[in-house]
Amino acid sequence: MKRKVYLDYAATTPIRKEVYEEMKLFLKEKFGNPSSIHNFGREVKKAIEEAREKIAKAIGAESDEIIFTSGGTESNNMAIKGVAFALSHKGRHIITSQIEHHAVLEPCHFLEKIGFEITYLPVDKEGYVDPDDLKKAIRKDTILISIMHANNEIGTIEPIREISNIAKEHDIYFHTDAVQTVGHIPVNVNDLGVDLLSLSAHKFYGPKGIGALYIRKGTRIEPIIHGGSQENNKRAGTENVAGIIGMGKALELAISEMEREQKRLTELRDYFINQVEKRIPEVYLNGPRVNRLPNNINFSFAQIEGETLLLHLDLEGIAVSTGSACSSKSLEPSHVLSAIKLPAKLAQGSIRFTIGLYTQKEDLDYTIKVLENTIEKLRSISPDRQEWRMSRTE
Numbered sequence: 001m002k003r004k005v006y007l008d009y010a011a012t013t014p015i016r017k018e019v020y021e022e023m024k025l026f027l028k029e030k031f032g033n034p035s036s037i038h039n040f041g042r043e044v045k046k047a048i049e050e051a052r053e054k055i056a057k058a059i060g061a062e063s064d065e066i067i068f069t070s071g072g073t074e075s076n077n078m079a080i081k082g083v084a085f086a087l088s089h090k091g092r093h094i095i096t097s098q099i100e101h102h103a104v105l106e107p108c109h110f111l112e113k114i115g116f117e118i119t120y121l122p123v124d125k126e127g128y129v130d131p132d133d134l135k136k137a138i139r140k141d142t143i144l145i146s147i148m149h150a151n152n153e154i155g156t157i158e159p160i161r162e163i164s165n166i167a168k169e170h171d172i173y174f175h176t177d178a179v180q181t182v183g184h185i186p187v188n189v190n191d192l193g194v195d196l197l198s199l200s201a202h203k204f205y206g207p208k209g210i211g212a213l214y215i216r217k218g219t220r221i222e223p224i225i226h227g228g229s230q231e232n233n234k235r236a237g238t239e240n241v242a243g244i245i246g247m248g249k250a251l252e253l254a255i256s257e258m259e260r261e262q263k264r265l266t267e268l269r270d271y272f273i274n275q276v277e278k279r280i281p282e283v284y285l286n287g288p289r290v291n292r293l294p295n296n297i298n299f300s301f302a303q304i305e306g307e308t309l310l311l312h313l314d315l316e317g318i319a320v321s322t323g324s325a326c327s328s329k330s331l332e333p334s335h336v337l338s339a340i341k342l343p344a345k346l347a348q349g350s351i352r353f354t355i356g357l358y359t360q361k362e363d364l365d366y367t368i369k370v371l372e373n374t375i376e377k378l379r380s381i382s383p384d385r386q387e388w389r390m391s392r393t394e
């Protein structure tokens, strides 16, 4: 019997029933504009502030340090461009890494076009930034360091505390893209020592199109969206009310279940990794074996074209992604796999499996079985294999 197996939780997660139920009220009955003074507005305003409080509490912040945005992409843009514009008189140098999400890399590319200089730190073969490289890259005119908490493709959890200590010693703002970690592993802005932190609701079973930026009190940042006094004058526009309510509820639920879910997913992840390595020859795990996101598995299969494998799995009801979903239209190997210096051939044969709330062991057993069969079939007709056979018979 064909199953439907969703293994792309890092791309997005389904919204939880409890979240949807809370949101419904604010899409229909409670429709007031939170900026309005009358009762319709006030009750909505109150609900927004409650959600803000929940979110702040979940990451160890104060309510007035949370700014709602349209998601992880906007939060990253706001952090990077906002600090760049606020501090351009002080300096025009920013440090980030080669494996950031495009929502960090592209704002950096944009800033390069208007006169900023960006250093893109390399990573080692497991995807780690070396704090010593960071130390060497710091200059007198460095105004911001942005290093992601965990990588969305290969699951590497970066040494954020060490990095933030270095930033602090040099009195440089530090931003982290925590979109893959908030709601999944412990995230506390003080333990991490960050000044700015991005999060996004649809990565923790909340709705799409809503996120937040944590901005530590006193951090200088210029708004990037102008037109109203909402969000403490930092982000104009009538609030995405239902989204905000949904995000608050989703994070509250995620935090309450985090410890148990983190343990369950880590076990499932390691089970999947072990089974695949045992049953399929010539597979290579990308990213580290420990200190890795509990939900992330990324394998390269020799002599396999990732896109072809993805389509075969899709026919069997299994949803995975190659590299990063955002770059799946390009044929270039993913920038993350290039940065860990994975040979191009293996990068082409890489697949990301990300598990989540509704993943059961049976789903993984089914996936492993289908993988085993499909890879054997694809390899038997792979041109690489034929070349290899011919060279043996000569």
Ligand SMILES: *Cc1c(COP(=O)(O)O)cnc(C)c1O
Pocket (backbone or CB within 6 Å): 010, 011, 070, 071, 072, 073, 074, 101, 103, 148, 150, 151, 152, 177, 179, 180, 200, 201, 202, 203, 209, 210, 211
């Ligand atoms: C998904 C993701 C983003 C983008 O978030 P959106 O809410 O989809 O804009 C940014 N960074 C990372 C690491 C992500 O995984």
